[in-house]
Amino acid sequence: MVYGGDRPGATLQSAFAGGEIPVAVYGLGKMGLPLAAVFADVTGNVTGVDVDDAVVDAVAAGESPVEGEPGLGELVAETSADGSLSATTRSERAAASAQVHVVIVPTLMEETEPDLSMLLAAVDAIGEGLDEGDLVIIESTVPPTTTRDIVTPRLAERSGLDPDEFGVAFCPERTASGRAIQDIRGAYPKVVGGVDAESERVAGLLYDELTSNDVIHAGDATTAECVKVFEGIYRDVNIALANELARVAEPLSVDVTRAIEVANTQPFCEIHDPGPGVGGHCIPLYPHFLTDTVDLDLPLVETSRAVNDEMPRFVSDAVVDLLDEQGVAVDDAAVLVLGVAYRAGVDETRKSPTRPLVSELDALGADVWAADPAVDVASVPDLAASACSMDEVAATADRYDAVVVMTEHDTYRALDFAAFEEAVVVDARNTLGDTPLPTYTVGAGRQ
Numbered sequence: 518m519v520y521g522g523d524r525p526g527a528t529l530q531s532a533f534a535g536g537e538i539p540v541a542v543y544g545l546g547k548m549g550l551p552l553a554a555v556f557a558d559v560t561g562n563v564t565g566v567d568v569d570d571a572v573v574d575a576v577a578a579g580e581s582p583v584e585g586e587p588g589l590g591e592l593v594a595e596t597s598a599d600g601s602l603s604a605t606t607r608s609e610r611a612a613a614s615a616q617v618h619v620v621i622v623p624t625l626m627e628e629t630e631p632d633l634s635m636l637l638a639a640v641d642a643i644g645e646g647l648d649e650g651d652l653v654i655i656e657s658t659v660p661p662t663t664t665r666d667i668v669t670p671r672l673a674e675r676s677g678l679d680p681d682e683f684g685v686a687f688c689p690e691r692t693a694s695g696r697a698i699q700d701i702r703g704a705y706p707k708v709v710g711g712v713d714a715e716s717e718r719v720a721g722l723l724y725d726e727l728t729s730n731d732v733i734h735a736g737d738a739t740t741a742e743c744v745k746v747f748e749g750i751y752r753d754v755n756i757a758l759a760n761e762l763a764r765v766a767e768p769l770s771v772d773v774t775r776a777i778e779v780a781n782t783q784p785f786c787e788i789h790d791p792g793p794g795v796g797g798h799c800i801p802l803y804p805h806f807l808t809d810t811v812d813l814d815l816p817l818v819e820t821s822r823a824v825n826d827e828m829p830r831f832v833s834d835a836v837v838d839l840l841d842e843q844g845v846a847v848d849d850a851a852v853l854v855l856g857v858a859y860r861a862g863v864d865e866t867r868k869s870p871t872r873p874l875v876s877e878l879d880a881l882g883a884d885v886w887a888a889d890p891a892v893d894v895a896s897v898p899d900l901a902a903s904a905c906s907m908d909e910v911a912a913t914a915d916r917y918d919a920v921v922v923m924t925e926h927d928t929y930r931a932l933d934f935a936a937f938e939e940a941v942v943v944d945a946r947n948t949l950g951d952t953p954l955p956t957y958t959v960g961a962g963r964q
């Protein structure tokens with residue numbers, strides 16, 4: 518019994534750290550596997566649950582199917598080998614033996630509607646195996662009120678327990694791909710919020726064993742859900758401000774990025790970086806998690822989403838204008854797009870701004886190619902571009918009339934842009950510095 522047993526905090530913590538409290542982590546993806554591995558490293562008693570056989574087989578064999586996470590491969594190998602971490606697809610069976618259930622499966626979006634189907638499937642499996650005194654922790658980002666109004670009643674219904682017989686808390690995953698282990702271990706304070714005081718107390722005690730940082734008690738689950746969604750919305754709105762300011766670079770003949778850099782020397786100013794739009798499966802979603810939940814107009818949040826979603830067209834217009842200056846019609850042009858990942862340091866292409874950019878150029882009749890050192894471009898769905906390997910880029914440089922940098926991969930800074938001969942360049946990330954070619958830089962204007 519973890520919840521409601523009135524066990525003193527220290528006793529509960531030593532039982533948890535001593536492996537006496539079996540933990541199940543549902544979702545062994547980019548965030549879930551690092552989380553399960555750290556839980557296993559701390560408690561020695563974790564079952565990872567995933568619906569993907571290949572993921573489970575890899576983890577059971579001590580291998581990490583998640584790449585690009587420093588330290589993860591070693592931690593999975595170590596915890597699998599010493600029995601701290603096991604893996605299964607049998608969700609209900611894992612739920613029956615666990616006392617702490619941590620859910621970190623995807624929360625996606627259909628158009629602008631949150632899609633909680635994977636979350637609810639995991640919750641249903643947990644409900645089948647939920648016992649009195651268990652604690653369920655949601656780490657997946659969810660629309661505010663989900664934990665209290667959807668997850669908790671669903672668990673009660675599935676398990677036949679009263680809601681006061683088990684604990685539920687929302688403890689958001691505040692982690693970025695590429696640095697998951699260090700983030701989980703304590704880069705930032707861990708936020709916990711319970712559907713009742715005991716849920717929050719127990720969740721706080723367990724995470725206090727996991728993190729080297731502080732544990733912040735939000736007061737309740739809905740407040741904790743708002744913390745996570747607000748963090749993301751703040752970022753989206755702030756990026757939208759930077760992107761809107763970037764538009765004045767040309768009319769004012771000013772380097773807006775430089776002006777932002779200097780403005781940010783004031784401690785209360787933190788304008789983000791202009792770019793080609795906002796990608797990933799988090800920041801573009803979280804505003805909708807809020808606007809879909811409250812029946813209110815939230816014009817700033819909605820407008821910011823629109824400003825960021827308009828940036829791929831802004832970049833496409835810059836390409837057309839530069840080509841026009843050179844007397845090249847866009848429907849006669851070959852365009853190379855450098856970067857399909859939504860940001861540097863990841864191989865993730867979900868909601869990447871490159872997709873709409875390529876669609877815009879393709880619709881204008883351009884012959885579009887795309888290259889990305891971190892991504893298998895040929896296998897990227899819904900990308901209207903021909904794949905070009907980085908090796909081929911150098912060999913075919915004279916093919917292109919325009920080159921567009923969409924992701925700030927270090928590789929691109931090493932490219933010899935003189936090899937692109939007559940091409941024009943749009944640097945949507947302000948990452949190239951000076952080039953020998955006609956260049957438009959988002960944030961700095963015409964170079």
Ligand SMILES: NC(=O)C1=CN([C@@H]2O[C@H](COP(=O)(O)OP(=O)(O)OC[C@H]3O[C@@H](n4cnc5c(N)ncnc54)[C@H](O)[C@@H]3O)[C@@H](O)[C@H]2O)C=CC1
Pocket residue numbers: 543544545546547548549566567568569572608621622623624625635636638639656657658659690691692693694799
């Ligand atoms: N990726 C990121 O940068 C961050 C993600 N998050 C949150 O973490 C959640 C998970 O994200 P990722 O790990 O990136 O997703 P992912 O797509 O990399 O992995 C999800 C995993 O969950 C598994 N899965 C799906 N349904 C399941 C079920 N019913 N039971 C068990 N496993 C199931 C999938 O097979 C997959 O292996 C997201 O919803 C997001 O809210 C939070 C912070 C950062």
Ligand SMILES: CC(=O)N[C@@H]1[C@@H](OP(=O)(O)OP(=O)(O)OC[C@H]2O[C@@H](n3ccc(=O)[nH]c3=O)[C@H](O)[C@@H]2O)O[C@H](C(=O)O)[C@@H](O)[C@@H]1O
Pocket residue numbers: 658690691692693694748749752756789790791792793794795796797798799800859860861
């Ligand atoms: C508030 C916050 O910083 N959240 C982080 C974010 O990580 P994520 O991997 O989505 O990357 P990100 O750095 O926010 O970038 C998102 C998108 O926005 C773009 N971007 C980012 C910062 C900026 O100044 N300008 C800009 O255009 C990026 O290129 C990318 O396309 O979302 C994660 C999440 O919640 O999934 C979260 O854990 C991370 O800490």
